[in-house]
Amino acid sequence: MDVLGIPTQALFGQLLIGLINGAFYAMMSLGLAVIFGLLNIINFTHGAQYMMGAFCAWFLLERAGIGYWWSLLLAPVIVGATGVVIERTMLSRLYQLDHLYGLLLTFGLALIIQGVFTNYYGSSGQPYRLPEEFAGAFNLGFMFLPKYRAWVIVASLLVCFGTWFVIERTKLGSYLRAATENPALVQAFGVNVPRMITLTYGAGVGLAALAGVMAAPIYSVNPQMGANLIIVVFAVVVIGGMGSILGAILTGFGLGVVEGLTKVFYPEASNTVIFVIMVLVLLVKPAGLFGKER
């Protein structure tokens, strides 16, 4: 069976890979958007924190025998806690300064963290054993869908929806949105805004770590895994528009699929298509598809 001269097996296969990549783009750019919205900091450490999440899961399994499901909970908390320390000791000193300082600091931190992990674990990957319940695949008739990949898509959709719900539909989220607009006034109403900023950074970092745990069984766990991902994720964020929650989610999944389809129809462009789209979007709508001009 062919579609436009392409075997459907290959088409759906690439579409699935696109959706999986899109799931990670969405979860990563979501964290970046939340952090940028409140802290005004472009968190270049995000990729390293994703990698730390994957390593944390690997440690928990190899050294403590703690499996995948507990890692989904523990790794974001542990890595998020390191984020809290980074915010309290370093980032909080930069809020009065230009964006550039936050970017430089977080970029430097990313290099240090990746360097330390490379020093101890080399650049070759550590395999993360797939949990037994995910062995096998669903036969959908037109293709085989590995169970774990199906889970990643469903779980990331749940994470994205949950984050959107908390920000747009809860009391906590209304504090967050209000503090993004006017932190001084929200604090003058009696809300401890500095603490909220710290916890928001921790939560954004936790999201990156959660994506890292989910990535561990698919990609090998290696110190550079985040560095490779973060460049694409920044392009995704630029296309979607900084600070927009729904924009980050839709753009993440959408661009993953576009990338997958490009692999089918014009493989030579598959590594550059996102950046080409980024240039086009910047020319037409500099604030991004879902961003507001500031």
Add this chain to the structure above:
Amino acid sequence: MPEAAVAETAATAAAGAPLLSVRGLNAWYGESHILHGVDFDVAAGEVVTLLGRNGAGKTTTLRSIMGMVPRREGSILFEGEETVRLASNRIARRGIAYCPEERGIFASLDVDENLLLPPVVREGGLTVSQIFELFPNLQERRRSQGTKLSGGEQQMLAIGRILRTGARLLLLDEPTEGLAPVIVQQIGRTIAKLKVQGFTILLVEQNFRFAATVADRHYVIEHGRVADMIRNADLDANMDKLHDYLGV
């Protein structure tokens, strides 16, 4: 400050501790020294205005009481306790609420969310239905985006949302600025009702004709200091002086 006014301020202080007592308040924005030793008192249940020209330091005085300036010194006693070194969220928790001149309605929140945003800090605040009784216009617009309201409705929302919190001292910065006369009257009636309910209100005003309809006393701020204190009853007798101060 003329001696009579100083004596008056001291007398208020002596007759039972005032709710708010400001002494020697200095404030800075970066290198600019804005307040140079502001002294005044507000008794519980009073409506007091700060009058003065643009740039005299009225808004900075409110923001200093609220802890929203980068640097301040002196003494700000609220219910007899020092607050000058507290962060603004701790000051709010003591029972002071602030309504900024630019109103500070949040664009990413609808009217309900704006109204419910400030946390309740004490018992005794108005309920949401009492707030809608004061400002019926708001009730019909509950789902609207906050900044889609008219200027008058935004001002009502900005005042309404701090009435829920149970704060007893309200700092209102130019609540009538840029509003139509009919809305100004509505806000005047609201302030009168709030006074009856026992709220204490410190009001910054450019419009002293409006101030005269709601306030018990007026402090004139000049060059970052209190230049004079005029009781509302004595306002007519002091009109020439006041015109001089305000340059109107």
